[in-house]
Amino acid sequence: MPSPHDLLPLTHLMYAVLLLLAEKTDHPYELVRRVRERSGGLIDPGTGSFYSVLARAQQQGMIRESSAQADTRRRVYEITPLGRRALAAEAARLASQVKAAHAVLTPGKKRT
Amino acid sequence: MKVFRTLYRLALRAWPRDFRTRHQDEALQMAEARVREEAGLRRALRAARELGNALRVAPALPSYRRVAIVGPPAGHTAFGGAMPFALRLAVRTLSRQRTLTVAVITTVGLAVATNTALFSIFDGLLFRPLPFPGADRIVHVDFPAEIRRALPPAEVRLLTSMLGETTLIELRASAAPAALFLEEGAAAVRDWDLRPARVSPGLFTLLGIQPMAGRLLTAEDASGPRDSATFGDRIESVFRSPVILISYELWQAHFGGDLGIIGTPIELPGMLFQRGPVLAGVLPRGFDFPGGANIWIPTRDASDRFDLARLAPGASIEQLRAALPGIRITPLREHVRPAGAFALGVLLAATGLLVLVAWVQVAALLFARAVGRATEIGVRLALGATRFRIARQFAMEGVLVAGAALLLAWTLAPAITATAVALLPETTTRGQSVAPDVRTLAFAGLVSLAGVLVLTLVPIDIIRRSSPLALVRGVLFENMRQGAARTRTLMLVTQICITAILMYMAGLSAQSYSRVSAVDLGFDPGRLVGIPMPALSMLVGGSEDDRRASQKRQMQQFAESLPAIQALPGVAAAASGRLPLYATANLSDQRFDVVAESDTPPIASARVDDVTPDYPSVLGLRVTEGRVPSPSELSSDRWAFVNEALARQLAHAGPVVGRIITVNKRQRRVAGVVSDFVVARPDQSVEPVVLDLTQAAQSAFMLVKLEPGLVGDRAVAAIRTTLDRIWPDRASREIVHLSALANTATADYRSRATLLTLIGLLCLPLAVTGVTGALSYGIQQRKREIAISVAVGAAPNRVRRRLVRQALIAVGSGLIVGTIGGILMGRFMSAFLFQVGAADPFAIGTTVTVLLPIACVAAWCASRRVATIDPALALREP
Numbered sequence: 008m009p010s011p012h013d014l015l016p017l018t019h020l021m022y023a024v025l026l027l028l029a030e031k032t033d034h035p036y037e038l039v040r041r042v043r044e045r046s047g048g049l050i051d052p053g054t055g056s057f058y059s060v061l062a063r064a065q066q067q068g069m070i071r072e073s074s075a076q077a078d079t080r081r082r083v084y085e086i087t088p089l090g091r092r093a094l095a096a097e098a099a100r101l102a103s104q105v106k107a108a109h110a111v112l113t114p115g116k117k118r119t
Numbered sequence: 120m121k122v123f124r125t126l127y128r129l130a131l132r133a134w135p136r137d138f139r140t141r142h143q144d145e146a147l148q149m150a151e152a153r154v155r156e157e158a159g160l161r162r163a164l165r166a167a168r169e170l171g172n173a174l175r176v177a178p179a180l181p182s183y184r185r186v187a188i189v190g191p192p193a194g195h196t197a198f199g200g201a202m203p204f205a206l207r208l209a210v211r212t213l214s215r216q217r218t219l220t221v222a223v224i225t226t227v228g229l230a231v232a233t234n235t236a237l238f239s240i241f242d243g244l245l246f247r248p249l250p251f252p253g254a255d256r257i258v259h260v261d262f263p264a265e266i267r268r269a270l271p272p273a274e275v276r277l278l279t280s281m282l283g284e285t286t287l288i289e290l291r292a293s294a295a296p297a298a299l300f301l302e303e304g305a306a307a308v309r310d311w312d313l314r315p316a317r318v319s320p321g322l323f324t325l326l327g328i329q330p331m332a333g334r335l336l337t338a339e340d341a342s343g344p345r346d347s348a349t350f351g352d353r354i355e356s357v358f359r360s361p362v363i364l365i366s367y368e369l370w371q372a373h374f375g376g377d378l379g380i381i382g383t384p385i386e387l388p389g390m391l392f393q394r395g396p397v398l399a400g401v402l403p404r405g406f407d408f409p410g411g412a413n414i415w416i417p418t419r420d421a422s423d424r425f426d427l428a429r430l431a432p433g434a435s436i437e438q439l440r441a442a443l444p445g446i447r448i449t450p451l452r453e454h455v456r457p458a459g460a461f462a463l464g465v466l467l468a469a470t471g472l473l474v475l476v477a478w479v480q481v482a483a484l485l486f487a488r489a490v491g492r493a494t495e496i497g498v499r500l501a502l503g504a505t506r507f508r509i510a511r512q513f514a515m516e517g518v519l520v521a522g523a524a525l526l527l528a529w530t531l532a533p534a535i536t537a538t539a540v541a542l543l544p545e546t547t548t549r550g551q552s553v554a555p556d557v558r559t560l561a562f563a564g565l566v567s568l569a570g571v572l573v574l575t576l577v578p579i580d581i582i583r584r585s586s587p588l589a590l591v592r593g594v595l596f597e598n599m600r601q602g603a604a605r606t607r608t609l610m611l612v613t614q615i616c617i618t619a620i621l622m623y624m625a626g627l628s629a630q631s632y633s634r635v636s637a638v639d640l641g642f643d644p645g646r647l648v649g650i651p652m653p654a655l656s657m658l659v660g661g662s663e664d665d666r667r668a669s670q671k672r673q674m675q676q677f678a679e680s681l682p683a684i685q686a687l688p689g690v691a692a693a694a695s696g697r698l699p700l701y702a703t704a705n706l707s708d709q710r711f712d713v714v715a716e717s718d719t720p721p722i723a724s725a726r727v728d729d730v731t732p733d734y735p736s737v738l739g740l741r742v743t744e745g746r747v748p749s750p751s752e753l754s755s756d757r758w759a760f761v762n763e764a765l766a767r768q769l770a771h772a773g774p775v776v777g778r779i780i781t782v783n784k785r786q787r788r789v790a791g792v793v794s795d796f797v798v799a800r801p802d803q804s805v806e807p808v809v810l811d812l813t814q815a816a817q818s819a820f821m822l823v824k825l826e827p828g829l830v831g832d833r834a835v836a837a838i839r840t841t842l843d844r845i846w847p848d849r850a851s852r853e854i855v856h857l858s859a860l861a862n863t864a865t866a867d868y869r870s871r872a873t874l875l876t877l878i879g880l881l882c883l884p885l886a887v888t889g890v891t892g893a894l895s896y897g898i899q900q901r902k903r904e905i906a907i908s909v910a911v912g913a914a915p916n917r918v919r920r921r922l923v924r925q926a927l928i929a930v931g932s933g934l935i936v937g938t939i940g941g942i943l944m945g946r947f948m949s950a951f952l953f954q955v956g957a958a959d960p961f962a963i964g965t966t967v968t969v970l971l972p973i974a975c976v977a978a979w980c981a982s983r984r985v986a987t988i989d990p991a992l993a994l995r996e997p
Contacts (some may be wrong), residue, residue: 018925022785024645033405034145035145035149036145036148036149036152037147039153053168053169053170053171053172053173054146054149054150054153054169054172054173055146055173055175055176055177056172056175056176057149058146058180059179059180061136062179062181063179063181066181079840081145082141082142082145104740115204
C-alpha cells in the first residue's frame with residue numbers, strides 16, 4: 008500500500024477531482040462541470056486531460072469505479088481510503104504553505 | 120459538429136485500445152457537449168483545443184497488457200502493427216515450453232541437416248554440373264587397351280594420330296592419380312594424407328582453373344632437365360628440380376597458408392623426389408581433380424596420349440565419336456559419375472525412411488503441443504480472438520521453429536556430408552568433393568518447411584472444429600487428450616518400427632559385407648600384381664612375308680617378356696594366365712563343356728584358360744593331386760590342371776589324374792588337381808576351371824608375385840621399364856594389384872553396409888527423442904494419476920518403473936513390427952545380400968541390442984520427471 012505522501016503534490020485538477028469525489032460519487036461529465044463551477048471557470052480542463060487525470064488517479068488507487076452504478080452507460084467513480092488520505096495530506100501541505108505565506112506577507116509580524 | 124465528431128474519433132485512435140474501448144463514447148459525448156457550449160469562433164477554438172488535448176494525453180494513458188490474450192495491445196494495431204505482436208507472443212509461447220521447443224528444433228534441424236547432407240551427395244555425384252567453367256564441353260577420351268590390342272597396329276597408329284590432330288578438340292590434357300612414394304615414408308604420407316596426381320600442364324587451362332596463389336604448371340616444368348637417380352638397385356629418371364602444385368587444404372593444414380613458401384623448395388614426406396620439389400602455386404579451395412588429389416606433379420603434354428579434352432567451339436560430342444570410331448568418348452561428368460548407382464539408390468530410399476522418421480517425430484511433438492493448448496485456444500476464442508488470429512499465431516510459431524531448425528541444419532550439414540563422403544567407398548564418390556550449398560539447403564529446407572506448414576495445420580484444424588465453449592469447459596479437451604495419447608503411442612511405435620527396419624537392413628548389409636570379405640579367395644592377393652599383355656595382332660595389308668615377320672616378332676616379344684620380368688630384382692615369380700577378380704568386357708566369360716570319354720554326355724561346363732606351368736605356384740594354389748609335368752612331357756602332350764570343383768565331378772567316372780578330357784574340341788591329359796580359387800567375383804560360387812598348360816606365354820595377362828617389402832614395390836616401376844623396352848609401342852600402362860581388385864570386388868557390399876549403418880545411426884538420436892518425448896508427454900497427461908499414487912504411498916521409483924514398462928511395451932511392439940518389416944525388406948534386398956538370409960539372427964540381434972538398451976535408458980531418464988511432481992500441487996490443479 009503506497010503512502011499518501013508518495014503521491015504528493017497533487018495537480019490542481021487532481022486535487023479538485025478528489026475533493027469533489029470526497030463529497031459524493033459522480034460520473035466524469037458531471038465532475039468536469041462541477042470542477043469548472045467550483046473554480047469559477049479558473050480550472051477548465053480539456054476532455055483528454057480530464058480522462059488522463061482520471062486514469063492516473065485510478066491507476067494510483069486513489070479512485071475506483073463504483074460498484075453501485077445506476078446507469079451502465081456512464082461510469083461512476085468513488086474515492087478510495089487512499090484517495091481520502093492523499094487529499095487530507097495535500098490539504099495539510101497546502102495549509103502549511105498558506106501559513107508560511109501569511110507569516111511572510113502579514114505586516115507587523117516579524118520572524119524570530 | 121459532425122466533422123468534429125469524426126475528427127475526435129480519429130484522435131481517440133491514438134489512445135490505448137483498451138482504454139479507448141472503455142471511455143471513448145463518454146469522452147466523445149463530453150467533448151461534444153463542451154464544444155456546443157461555445158459559439159462562433161470560440162466554438163472552433165474550443166474544438167481545436169479538445170482535439171489537441173485528446174492527442175496530447177494519449178502517451179500518458181495506461182494500457183492494460185493483461186488483456187493481451189484477446190489481441191495485441193493498443194498502439195500496435197493502427198497500421199498493421201499486429202505482426203510484431205504475434206512474433207512476440209510466439210517467442211513467449213515457445214520459450215515457455217522450452218523443452219518441447221528444443222526437442223522440435225533439434226529433431227527438425229537434425230532431419231533437415233541429414234536430408235541436406237544426403238541430397239548434397241546425390242546432387243554432387245549425379246546431378247550437379249562439374250565445378251569447371253564450360254564443363255559440358257569437357258570429355259573423357261579412352262582408347263581402351265582391349266580395343267588397342269584387338270586392332271592392327273597400323274590402325275591403332277592411325278587412330279592415335281587422328282586423336283592427336285582432330286580439329287574437333289580444342290585442348291588436350293592428361294590427369295591420373297600417381298604413386299610416387301617410397302615405402303619408408305608410407306606412415307608419414309598417411310599422416311599427411313598426400314594424394315598425388317600426375318597431370319599435364321594443360322589440364323588447368325582445359326578445366327579453366329586459376330591458381331589461388333603462385334602460378335600454374337608450364338610446359339617447361341614438365342620437360343625440365345632430369346637426373347638418373349638410384350633407388351636401391353633400380354635407376355629412375357627424376358626431375359632435377361621437380362615443380363609441383365598443392366591444394367589449398369594441404370597448404371593450410373601443413374604450411375599454415377604461408378605465402379613465403381611459394382617458389383621455394385618444400386619438404387614433403389616420403390615422396391620419390393631426389394630433392395624437395397619447388398612449390399609453383401596453390402590451387403583454389405575445393406579443387407581436387409582427379410580423384411581427390413592434393414599434389415599435382417607435371418607430366419609431359421602429349422598430343423596423342425591424353426584422357427581429357429575440351430571440344431572445339433561448335434564441335435559436338437557426337438561429331439567426335441563419329442570421327443574416332445572405337446575410341447570411347449564420354450562427357451567428363453558422366454565419366455566421374457559413380458558406377459555404384461545402386462548404392463545411391465539405397466541411400467535415396469533410406470533417406471526417405473529417415474525423413475519419414477523425423478516427420479513422425481515432429482508430427483507427434485506438434486500434435487502434443489496443439490492438444491496441450493486446447494484450453495488456451497478456447498479462452499482466446501471466448502475472449503473474442505478471431506480464428507484467423509489464432510491460426511496466424513500458430514503459423515508464426517511454426518515459422519520460428521522452422522527458422523531455428525534451418526539454422527541448426529545449416530551448421531550441421533557440412534559435417535554430416537563430410538562424414539558420409541568419408542565413409543562412402545571411393546568407387547562411389549570417385550574422390551569428388553561434395554559439399555552442401557545454398558541450392559541443396561534450399562531444396563531440403565523447402566521440403567522440410569512444407570512439412571512444418573502441413574503440421575501447422577494440425578492446431579488450425581482443432582481450432583476450426585472446436586467451439587470455444589467446448590474447449591474451455593474441457594469436454595472436447597478430455598476426449599482429445601485420450602485420443603492424443605493413443606495417437607502419440609502409435610507414432611512412437613511407427614517411429615521405432617522404421618528405425619528398426621533401417622537398423623535391420625544395416626545389419627543385413629554389414630553381415631553380407633563381412634561374409635564377402637571373409638570369402639577364401641583360394642590365394643593371397645597381397646603381393647600379386649597383374650599386367651594386361653598386348654594382344655596378338657594381325658597385320659592388315661602388306662605381303663605374306665611381312666605378316667609372317669610381324670607375327671614372329673610378336674611371338675618373340677611374348678617369349679621375351681616372361682623371362683625378362685622373372686629376372687627382375689624384386690620379382691619372386693611370374694607366370695602367364697588369367698587374372699582372377701579382373702572383370703572387363705574383353706575377357707571371355709565363355710564356358711565349355713567338359714567331356715570325359717568320347718560319345719558320352721558332358722560332365723560339366725568349365726572356364727578354360729591358357730596358363731604357363733608355374734601359374735598355380737605363382738598364384739599360390741595347392742596341387743592336391745598329380746604334379747606339374749616336366750618340359751619334355753609338356754612338349755610331347757597337351758596337359759591341363761583342373762580345380763577341385765571340376766575334379767569332384769570327374770571323380771564319379773574314375774581317377775582324375777591322367778584322364779583324357781575333351782574341352783572345346785581339344786583333348787588334354789589331366790596333370791593334376793589344384794585347389795579351388797575365385798575366378799571372377801567373390802560373391803559367386805566356385806566354378807569348374809580347366810587350366811591348359813602351355814609353355815608359350817600368350818595369355819592376356821601376366822601374373823607377377825613380388826618380393827615382400829620395398830624391393831617388391833620398386834619392382835613395379837622396373838616392370839614398366841622392361842615392358843616399354845620389349846613392346847616399345849604397345850606396352851600396357853596398367854599394372855593391377857590383386858589386393859585392389861579384391862577391394863573393388865567387395866566395394867558394393869561395403870558401400871551399402873556403410874550407408875545403411877550411417878543412416879541407422881542417425882535414426883538413433885531421433886528414436887531417443889521419440890521415446891523421451893512420448894514418455895514426458897505421458898507423464899504430463901497422467902500427472903493427477905501419478906500424484907494420487909505418490910500421495911497414497913507409492914515409491915516414486917515404482918511409479919517410474921511402471922511408466923518405463925509401459926513405454927517399453929510400445930518400443931517392443933515397434934521393434935517386433937519393425938523386425939518383421941525388415942525381414943520383408945530383406946526379401947527384396949536378397950539379390951544384394953551374400954550368404955545372408957532375409958531373417959538373419961545377427962541382424963535381429965543387432966537391431967534389438969542397439970535399440971532396446973537405448974530406448975530403456977532414454978525412457979528411464981525421461982521418467983525422472985515423476986520425481987518433480989508434487990502431489991499437493993498436482994491435485995490442486997484444475
